[in-house]
Amino acid sequence: MQIAEPLLVAIEELSKLPGIGKKTAQRLALHILKNDNDRVDSLIKSIKDLKTKLRFCSRCFNLSEEELCEICKSSKRDISLVCVVEEASDVIAIEKTHEFNGLYHVIGGVLSPLTGVTPDSLKIKELLKRFENENIREVILALNPDTEGETTSLYIAKLIKPLGISVTRIARGLPIGGDLEFADEATIGRAMLNRISI
C-alpha cells in the first residue's frame, strides 16, 4: 500500500485520541487536508493554546487561565459549599445544570489500587488543607456512581466527618426521561431505597 508518509503519520497521531480509530483518523486527516490553511491554522492554534494558556486552579484544581479559576474568583458563589468531583469535565457538567452555586474541588481521579492510584496521587490532602483556611460548612461528593467512585467517596467521607463538616453525596436513582422497564436492578433498588416523600 502506498499511502503518503505525512498522511500516515497524521492518521497515527489522530488515532491516539480517545474514541478515534484508524478509519475515523483517516477521515479526519483527509478532511483537514481539504480545509483552507486558515482553518487548519486556527485548529492548530487552539490545540497549542490548550497546553500553553491553561493550568490548574491553585485552590480547587479546576482548569484555569490564571492562578485562581473563574469559579474560585467569583464573589457570587457560596464559599461554604464544596463539591468534590473526579475531573474538570465534571465541573463543566455540573455547571451546565445551574443547580449548584458553591465551589469545587477536583481530586483528579478515583482510588484504584490495581492501577496504582493511591490517596497520595489524588488531591485529597489539598482538600483537607482547605478546611483549615476556608469556612466550609458542607462537602458534596459527586464522584461517578461506580465501585471506585463509591470507595473513594467513603474514604473521603471518613476523613472529613471527624472535622464536624457535613458530608453529602449526590442522589442515585432513575435518570430523568428514563424508563423503569429498561433500568438495571441496582438503579431501581437504589431508587426505592432512597425514595423521598412528596
Added chain:
Amino acid sequence: MQIAEPLLVAIEELSKLPGIGKKTAQRLALHILKNDNDRVDSLIKSIKDLKTKLRFCSRCFNLSEEELCEICKSSKRDISLVCVVEEASDVIAIEKTHEFNGLYHVIGGVLSPLTGVTPDSLKIKELLKRFENENIREVILALNPDTEGETTSLYIAKLIKPLGISVTRIARGLPIGGDLEFADEATIGRAMLNRISI
C-alpha cells in the same frame, strides 16, 4: 457556565471536524490537555505537515509528497489500466485490497448540478488528456454506487468510448459476509442481474 476560554475555543475548533460533536470535542480537548507536551507537539506537527508536505500528483491527482505520486512513479504498475475514483481516500481503500495493479485518476467528486458540481469542477478534462499521452487500454470506473456516482460514470463512459478505449465499472452485488435477508432490494436485484457462471 464558567468554562475557560482556551478550552471553549478548542472545543469549537475540534467540533468542526466531521463526525465530532460538542461532547466528543470536549472529551478530545480534555484528553489533549492531560497529554505530555511532547505528544501534543507531535500531534500538532502531523497536522501541520499534512498541509505543508502533501500536494496532488500532477498526473492522477492522488495525494503525493512530490510532483508525481508513489503509484505513478512506480515501475511495477500496469500503465495501460486506469481506475477512476472520486477521492484520494478511495485510492487507499482499493490499494488495501491488493487486487489492482494499474494507475489511478482521482476526479475529486461527482457530478451534482444541485450543489454546483459540473464536469469542469472535476478532473475529467485532465483524464481525457491522459489518453493523448499515455497508452491506456482500459478505464475502470470505481465511483460510489449511488445516483450521483452512476450519473458521473455514465457521463465519463460516454466521453471515453468513442476513443476506442474499453470502459468497465466495478461490480455491484452482495457484500462479502453480508446476509441476503438483510440486503436491500436494489442490491439483490443487481446481484441477480449481474450473476456470473461458476
